[in-house]
Amino acid sequence: MSNFAIMADATCDLTKELSEKYDIITVPGHLVFPGNKEIKAFLDWETVPRDEFYADLKKKPDEYSTSPANVEEFAEAMGKPASEGKDIILMTISAGMSGAYNFALQAKDIVEKKYGVNIKIIDTMRFGPGFGLMAIHASLQRAQGKSMEEVAAWIEENKNRFHQAGWLDDLSFVAKRGRLTHAKAFFGALAGVKPIGEFDYNGMTTVIGKAKGAKKAYAALLSYIEGTIEDPQDQIIFIAQTNRLPQAEEYKKLIEERIHPKEIYVKDVFPSCGINVGPGLMAAYYVGKPISKDLSFEKELLNKYLEAKE
Amino acid sequence: MSTMKINGQHLEQMLKNGLNNLLNHREEVNKLNVFPVADGDTGTNMSLTLAHGLNSAPSRVEAGPYLKYVSDGMLLGARGNSGVILSQLFKGLYVELARCGWVSPAQLRNALIRAYKTAYASVVHPVEGTILTVAREGIEHIRLQLTRQTTMEEFLSMYTAEMRKSLSFTPELLPVLKESGVIDSGAYGYVLIFEGMLDRLYGKEHKAEKTEEAAAVVGPASPSPIDLDLFNENTVFEEGYCMEFILQLMRGEDYTRRFVLREYIDDLKLFGTSLVVVQDGRRIKVHIHTFKPAKVITLSQEFGEFLTFKLENMQLQHNEVLQGAAEPAGHKELSVIAAVNGDGMEKIFRDLGCDVVINCTEALNASTQDFIRALGKVSADKIVILPNNKNVVMAADQAVRLSELKNVEVLPTKSPAEGYFALAMDIQDSHDIALRINQMRNGMKSTVTLTESAATKDYESGGISCKAGEEIVLLNGKLVAASTDWCDCIINGLKAVPDIDDVESCVIFRGDNTPDEYEAILEERLAEAFPMLEATFVYGGQSVYRFMIGISE
Numbered sequence: 001m002s003n004f005a006i007m008a009d010a011t012c013d014l015t016k017e018l019s020e021k022y023d024i025i026t027v028p029g030h031l032v033f034p035g036n037k038e039i040k041a042f043l044d045w046e047t048v049p050r051d052e053f054y055a056d057l058k059k060k061p062d063e064y065s066t067s068p069a070n071v072e073e074f075a076e077a078m079g080k081p082a083s084e085g086k087d088i089i090l091m092t093i094s095a096g097m098s099g100a101y102n103f104a105l106q107a108k109d110i111v112e113k114k115y116g117v118n119i120k121i122i123d124t125m126r127f128g129p130g131f132g133l134m135a136i137h138a139s140l141q142r143a144q145g146k147s148m149e150e151v152a153a154w155i156e157e158n159k160n161r162f163h164q165a166g167w168l169d170d171l172s173f174v175a176k177r178g179r180l181t182h183a184k185a186f187f188g189a190l191a192g193v194k195p196i197g198e199f200d201y202n203g204m205t206t207v208i209g210k211a212k213g214a215k216k217a218y219a220a221l222l223s224y225i226e227g228t229i230e231d232p233q234d235q236i237i238f239i240a241q242t243n244r245l246p247q248a249e250e251y252k253k254l255i256e257e258r259i260h261p262k263e264i265y266v267k268d269v270f271p272s273c274g275i276n277v278g279p280g281l282m283a284a285y286y287v288g289k290p291i292s293k294d295l296s297f298e299k300e301l302l303n304k305y306l307e308a309k310e
Numbered sequence: 311m312s313t314m315k316i317n318g319q320h321l322e323q324m325l326k327n328g329l330n331n332l333l334n335h336r337e338e339v340n341k342l343n344v345f346p347v348a349d350g351d352t353g354t355n356m357s358l359t360l361a362h363g364l365n366s367a368p369s370r371v372e373a374g375p376y377l378k379y380v381s382d383g384m385l386l387g388a389r390g391n392s393g394v395i396l397s398q399l400f401k402g403l404y405v406e407l408a409r410c411g412w413v414s415p416a417q418l419r420n421a422l423i424r425a426y427k428t429a430y431a432s433v434v435h436p437v438e439g440t441i442l443t444v445a446r447e448g449i450e451h452i453r454l455q456l457t458r459q460t461t462m463e464e465f466l467s468m469y470t471a472e473m474r475k476s477l478s479f480t481p482e483l484l485p486v487l488k489e490s491g492v493i494d495s496g497a498y499g500y501v502l503i504f505e506g507m508l509d510r511l512y513g514k515e516h517k518a519e520k521t522e523e524a525a526a527v528v529g530p531a532s533p534s535p536i537d538l539d540l541f542n543e544n545t546v547f548e549e550g551y552c553m554e555f556i557l558q559l560m561r562g563e564d565y566t567r568r569f570v571l572r573e574y575i576d577d578l579k580l581f582g583t584s585l586v587v588v589q590d591g592r593r594i595k596v597h598i599h600t601f602k603p604a605k606v607i608t609l610s611q612e613f614g615e616f617l618t619f620k621l622e623n624m625q626l627q628h629n630e631v632l633q634g635a636a637e638p639a640g641h642k643e644l645s646v647i648a649a650v651n652g653d654g655m656e657k658i659f660r661d662l663g664c665d666v667v668i669n670c671t672e673a674l675n676a677s678t679q680d681f682i683r684a685l686g687k688v689s690a691d692k693i694v695i696l697p698n699n700k701n702v703v704m705a706a707d708q709a710v711r712l713s714e715l716k717n718v719e720v721l722p723t724k725s726p727a728e729g730y731f732a733l734a735m736d737i738q739d740s741h742d743i744a745l746r747i748n749q750m751r752n753g754m755k756s757t758v759t760l761t762e763s764a765a766t767k768d769y770e771s772g773g774i775s776c777k778a779g780e781e782i783v784l785l786n787g788k789l790v791a792a793s794t795d796w797c798d799c800i801i802n803g804l805k806a807v808p809d810i811d812d813v814e815s816c817v818i819f820r821g822d823n824t825p826d827e828y829e830a831i832l833e834e835r836l837a838e839a840f841p842m843l844e845a846t847f848v849y850g851g852q853s854v855y856r857f858m859i860g861i862s863e
Contacts, residue, residue: 189658191846191860192815193734193753210735210749212862213814303745307752 004088004148005081006139009068009100010041011093011272012132013240019043022139027069027077027090029100031271034063041066041272050268054243054279061173064275068093068100074107082115087148091135091155094203095123097276120152122159125203128273129240130162130285136236137287160290164205165225166240166251166283167194167217173278196221196302197283201293208295209302214247220305221251221284222258227301228288229259237264237286243279255284313462313511315412318376322369324507325380329360330516331506332499339502341766342495352495354674355389355701359396360503362387362679372411375591377404382595385712389677391701392496394708395429395441399500402428415465419456422449422469439484441496448473466508473501489771541626549624549687550582550601557594559614567612569594574613581605583686583713593617599624599686644743645690646733649676649698649706650726652822652851662733664696671853675702681709685718692743693718694750696729721750724786725759726850727860730817757862760785760803761855762796796856797831801839807861813843819850819858832857 008014010028019026028041034056045053057064069077078088090108095101101123108119124131134155141151168174169190194217197205211217229235237255241248248266256264269277292298316324332339332353339353366383370376381404384397402425407413413421426445430436452468477497481488506516559569574594582600592614600606603621610616645665650656656669666684668676681695695710695718697703706720723729735753736746761784765776769789776782776792783791783803791802804810820829829847836845850858 189817189846189848190734191730191817192844192862193731195737207737207739210737212731212735212752215814299740299742299745 003086004142004151005086006135006142006151007078007081007088007090008131008135009090009092009104010043010270011068011098011100011127012091012135013043013128013267013270013273014132014135015043015268018132018136022136024135024139025077025081027074029066029068029272031275032063032065032067034060041270043270045268048271051243053271054274057275058243058279061278064271066272066275068098068103071103071106071110074104075110078107078111078119079115082111082117082119085115085117087118087120089120089122089138089148089152089155091122091124091131091138093127093131093273094125096125096203097127118148120148122152122155123203124155124162125159126162126199128269128277128281129238129267130164130199132267133236133238133285133287134159134162158287160201161230161287162199163225163228163286163288163291164197164199164283165221165228165286166281167196167211167221168205168277168281168283169194169244170278170280171195173276173280196224198295198298198302199291200295201291206295208299209306211306216306218251218254220302222254223305224298224302225255225259225284225286225288227305228298229286230288232259232261232286235261235263235286237261237284239264239266239284240269240281241266241283242269242274242277242281244282247282251282251284261286315414316373316462317412318370318373321373321376321413322364322367324510325360325364325503327510327514327516328503328506329357329364330518331509332357332360332502333518334516335498335502339495339499342492342498351389351675352392353499355391355393356396356496356499356503358674358677359384359388359393363397363400373413374404374408374410375593377407379595380404385708386679386682387677388679388705388708389675391704392441392499393677394701394704395432395496396500398429398432399425399441399445402426415456415460415462418462418465419449419453423453437484439480439482439487440494441500443480443483444473444476444494444497444500447476451476463508463511466504466511470501470504470508473497473504477501486771490767490769538626541623545625547601547625550599551603552597552599552622552624553582553603553606553620554597555595555610555619556617557596557610557614558617559592559594565611565613569613574609577609578606581609642688642690643741644692644694644746645688646694646696646736647681647684647688648696648729648733649680649702650729651698652726652819652853654849654851655726655730655819656851658730658848658850659733662730663736663738664733665690675699676705678705678708678712681706682713685709685713685715691717692747694747695720696723696732696750696754698723698726698729700724719747721747721754723754725757725858725860726819726852727759727817727858727862728754728757730860731757731862753862755862757860758786758807760790760800760807760857760859760861762800762803762857762859763855765792796828797835800832800857800859801835804836804840804859809863810840811842813840813861813863815844815846816859816861817846817848819848819852819855819860821856821858822851822853824856828856 005025007025007027010026014024031039031041033039081088090104092100092104104121108121112119124134126134138151138155141154192213194211195207196209198208200206211220239248239252252264252266336353336357340351363380363384367376367379381400384400388394388397403421406421406424410417430442436442448469451472477493480494480497487494578598581602582598647666648659648664649668650659656667659667665688668680668684670676695706697706703722710718710720721732723732731753732750735749737749740746765778765780765782767778769776771789774789774792781793781796781799782789783799785806790806791799793799836843852858
């Protein structure tokens with residue numbers, strides 16, 4: 001029986017099954033679908049089938065958009081556990097990518113005043129399954145009997161160890177929306193070239209290498225994971241994919257054979273993130289060595305494997 | 311007629327006659343291309359190169375100075391391999407005749423020897439059976455036959471006749487000519503120029519037949535009226551001025567400073583870029599891009615006065631040319647300049663972060679001058695040039711030499727597909743320039759290019775033969791498939807790619823005149839024949855090749 005609640009905005013991409021299993025409350029934001037149809041963010045494909053969504057998104061990228069839950073909605077969501085007297089850790093998507101963190105901070109003041117509870121808002125500096133994985137780790141820490149302060153401190157201390165190892169082979173969405181990366185991304189089709197992205201120190205993703213073709217990319221990525229992961233046998237690895245399911249399944253198989261994690265899941269990216277990432281993401285998320293400030297270690301490591309012959 | 315000596319004015323008339331003779335045979339020269347596709351451009355390249363030289367040379371009585379202008383102009387306007395070699399031949403001519411007002415046959419003989427030696431020295435791997443051989447044998451075989459009585463007409467008759475003989479042997483030296491049943495096109499073009507020159511001595515004038523087209527080639531592009539509204543008080547002035555002038559060095563008290571070319575160039579370098587300075591005795595020709603024209607003027611007036619002077623607002627021209635197209639703003643760590651063959655490719659290259667894209671047709675290569683201009687448009691710590699065929703690699707190298715810029719690297723990409731993969735592998739947002747260049751090099755490496763087009767003549771190579779009009783596929787320039795059906799031809803061509811069954815992906819550029827529906831037809835056939843191959847179709851807009859396919863592993 002936990003005495004504090006763990007909450008996460010819906011960009012954590014945790015399905016109902018996982019959020020129930022780890023007792024994480026998700027806070028949905030908003031989506032705009034074609035025809036200016038505004039709907040509440042969802043974390044299943046019950047109303048909109050996955051393949052249909054990504055196919056349509058590719059066709060009409062400009063007719064989709066996202067916005068986070070507003071202050072009132074965050075306050076309302078936090079009000080529920082707060083009314084039961086529970087303290088709260090609320091985790092948000094990287095503040096560099098969305099306004100969720102700032103909205104949640106304002107909501108915190110309202111809820112704390114009203115219910116006299118303690119709330120910690122944490123900028124995870126991650127998005128999607130990387131963020132979701134961090135929320136699960138927070139839950140696992142809580143299950144060890146740690147206090148809210150201890151869990152919050154653990155996340156702050158360790159969030160820089162959450163890696164992304166994978167590719168985003170269609171950069172046009174990232175380029176258009178200007179989320180996810182600091183630098184201008186380039187639109188052009190890449191014909192088999194796989195840009196490999198890792199989280200940087202500021203919670204954005206950065207291309208740290210490129211591979212010609214999936215085979216070379218898999219080979220280098222596996223070595224890269226091996227070189228950065230810690231205690232794989234105790235780890236849950238998430239593989240996220242946007243319209244790249246066969247590649248993700250292949251990746252899962254390769255990771256199982258080589259890295260032997262405790263658990264590994266291929267996970268969907270739901271529209272809250274998917275609309276900004278676009279199709280073409282195929283990446284693994286895991287906990288490993290702290291990421292260097294300028295990504296120099298990670299770049300060097302990956303490029304060593306990329307240049308190695310198959 | 312018996313002419314014992316010629317001067318600059320004679321040479322001007324002779325060379326113009328030579329150019330017209332070449333122009334009238336241009337198509338013939340183009341068709342002699344050793345490959346059976348219509349990218350034959352030797353005649354066009356050579357005539358453009360010579361025309362640029364003649365147009366940039368003011369009339370001069372003295373032969374040496376006149377040839378220097380011609381040679382400098384050719385160097386700047388050189389197009390293609392043949393153009394670059396032609397410009398080197400003329401460089402040798404002027405160097406030998408630099409101090410001659412009047413030229414005797416013996417002096418011309420020495421100059422023609424110097425010419426071919428200069429040309430040989432400029433080519434990294436001289437190939438026999440080309441313009442080089444003909445220029446060498448033409449003079450070496452007759453040099454001892456010259457006597458004091460030999461007139462200019464006799465001398466040039468011997469020279470051109472000997473070159474004709476040498477020309478007929480070129481297929482024996484260069485197997486690819488023999489296979490195609492042609493003589494070397496560049497060599498033929500060179501002979502035509504000298505035959506035209508000789509004809510002028512005999513009073514036979516060649517008029518360029520296709521007057522309209524010839525004018526377009528010979529004359530400078532007629533300046534269209536510039537729209538002054540493209541520049542106003544809100545315009546960001548970041549292009550500077552293009553200055554061109556000829557400075558006459560003067561005597562007298564007002565001109566106190568002693569002129570030393572090297573020092574003058576060093577001083578000018580402080581004021582601008584794209585600097586070209588050519589000294590001709592007491593006259594200095596200068597081309598410079600600068601933001602501070604006054605400084606250039608003040609400096610120059612320490613030495614002399616202006617004979618001609620031209621100042622253009624490049625921002626205005628730039629705005630007009632680009633009409634809002636994305637151009638690099640400000641200084642960058644790394645800028646990329648590329649040459650492509652179509653409007654679609656231009657857009658793709660820009661989307662991939664290329665700063666300046668030179669769009670030219672397959673028949674008209676990017677020139678040295680195009681690259682110099684492009685270099686003047688970018689400001690970066692490091693500049694990378696991506697050419698689009700091997701002749702353009704030479705033009706780009708030449709531009710880098712002339713620009714004297716030390717921070718430019720030409721990656722020898724030999725097709726737009728190689729350039730494409732170089733850009734696709736670039737990590738544009740990285741600050742590690744060495745890594746970026748290495749990425750581009752990796753992108754270019756092990757890229758193969760297939761092109762599909764119609765053969766322009768019967769041809770046989772490597773056991774494959776095709777008839778004119780038939781569909782053919784070239785793999786890195788070599789004929790690998792011929793068929794009456796374009797789609798069959800591509801499938802067969804792809805089968806010639808090593809380990810094609812393991813290839814994961816390719817990029818396919820659709821040509822300018824290729825119907826849209828061909829894409830779906832090809833896509834279906836590819837899926838059937840190579841189920842593992844993922845094709846990315848893009849519009850390239852190239853004019854000769856129906857499809858260009860790039861594979862990079």
